[in-house]
Amino acid sequence: MRPPGGACQLWLADANVRPGAVDDLARQVLDDAEHDRAAELRRPLDRRCYVTAHVALRVLLGAHLGIAAHRVRFRREPCPCCGEPHGRPAAEDLRVPLHFSLSHSGDLALLAFADEPVGVDVQTTGSVEAADEIRGVLHPREEAELAACEERVRPDAFARVWVRKEAYLKGLGTGLARSPSLDYVGTGPTAAAPPGWRVEDVVVPMGYAAAAAVAAGGPLPG
Numbered sequence: 001m002r003p004p005g006g007a008c009q010l011w012l013a014d015a016n017v018r019p020g021a022v023d024d025l026a027r028q029v030l031d032d033a034e035h036d037r038a039a040e041l042r043r044p045l046d047r048r049c050y051v052t053a054h055v056a057l058r059v060l061l062g063a064h065l066g067i068a069a070h071r072v073r074f075r076r077e078p079c080p081c082c083g084e085p086h087g088r089p090a091a092e093d094l095r096v097p098l099h100f101s102l103s104h105s106g107d108l109a110l111l112a113f114a115d116e117p118v119g120v121d122v123q124t125t126g127s128v129e130a131a132d133e134i135r136g137v138l139h140p141r142e143e144a145e146l147a148a149c150e151e152r153v154r155p156d157a158f159a160r161v162w163v164r165k166e167a168y169l170k171g172l173g174t175g176l177a178r179s180p181s182l183d184y185v186g187t188g189p190t191a192a193a194p195p196g197w198r199v200e201d202v203v204v205p206m207g208y209a210a211a212a213a214v215a216a217g218g219p220l221p222g
Contacts, residue, residue, distance in 0.1 A: 008114040008214045010202060011060060015045075015052040015107045026051045029058045029069040045107070053109035057102050064098055064113055065091060080173050087173035088117065101170050103210075110202065110210050119170030120202070121163040122210035131158035137180050138165070145187040157187040159209035164191050164199050168213040171197065 015022075030038070034054050041047040055069075062069040073092035076085045091098060101112045101120045110122040131154050135143060142161050149157045164185035169175050185199055186192040191211065193199040202210035 008112055008116075008118055008212060010120070010212060011056065011111040011113075012202075012204065013052050013056040013109040013111070015049040015104075015109070019048060019052075022048075022052050022055050025055045025059070025069075029072075030054055031070075049104045049107060049109060053102055053104040053111075056109055057100070057111055060111060060113065061091070061098075061100060065093075065096060077173055079177065081177045088119075088170070101167075101212075103166070103170075106208065108204060108208060108210075110204070110212075112212055112214075114214050116215040117171050117173070118215070119167040119172070119213045120210065121166035121170065122202070122204060122208055123159055123163050123166075125155050125159045125207055125209055128154055131155050134158065134162070139181055139184045141184050142187055149187070156209070160189075160191075160201065160211070161185060161187040163209045163211040164201070164213070167211040168194065168197060168199055171213040171215060 030051070038047050038051050041050055058069040058072050062072050065072065074089055075092045077087040077090050078085060079087040088099070097115060099114050099116060099118050101118050103110050103121045105122050106124045108122050110120045112118045112120045128151055131146070135146065138146070138161060146154060146157055165180050168183060168185060169178055169180070172178060183194045184192055185194070191199040191201055196216055197213055198216050199211060199213045202212055204210040
């Protein structure tokens, strides 16, 4: 159950679907750190989505690796910015070339598996005020595009650019340690991609935006 060469498999999990079954699986497959993290989340919605996301990750990753979900172990790759072990999450076994990424927001979790570095992000669509608050951190061309948007469409445009940006930075393994202003992914209906990457929007229910970024074998940005 490995993705074919160059392919990226995407999965969407809804925290509202069979929550009782998910809770049963959680008790069986999540490790102590995951249970502790879930317990720290005060809002029931956040807790339910976190548990759904991590159960889905373990079940799917276990299927890809050919092991039981509770036997999946994780490590962190070196950060491209500083070399410390807080980069992309990866399977503990260094011989496994499978890459994966996970994001969750609201009721949804988005997961990706690929033979190349991959990142995904899903977010609920915010308000005009929320979009305006983040202005100033994006690429100058993206800032200009948002400024030119009509107010009624600006939240959707901002959500598109932000999930594309987050997906790409997760794929790099830097997260927001790399400034979002350095790379252009665009705010319009079609995503742009930095050199060596493919960035595409993911179809999700109304009220959400999502994107995936996969390394395409080209040069990575410096």
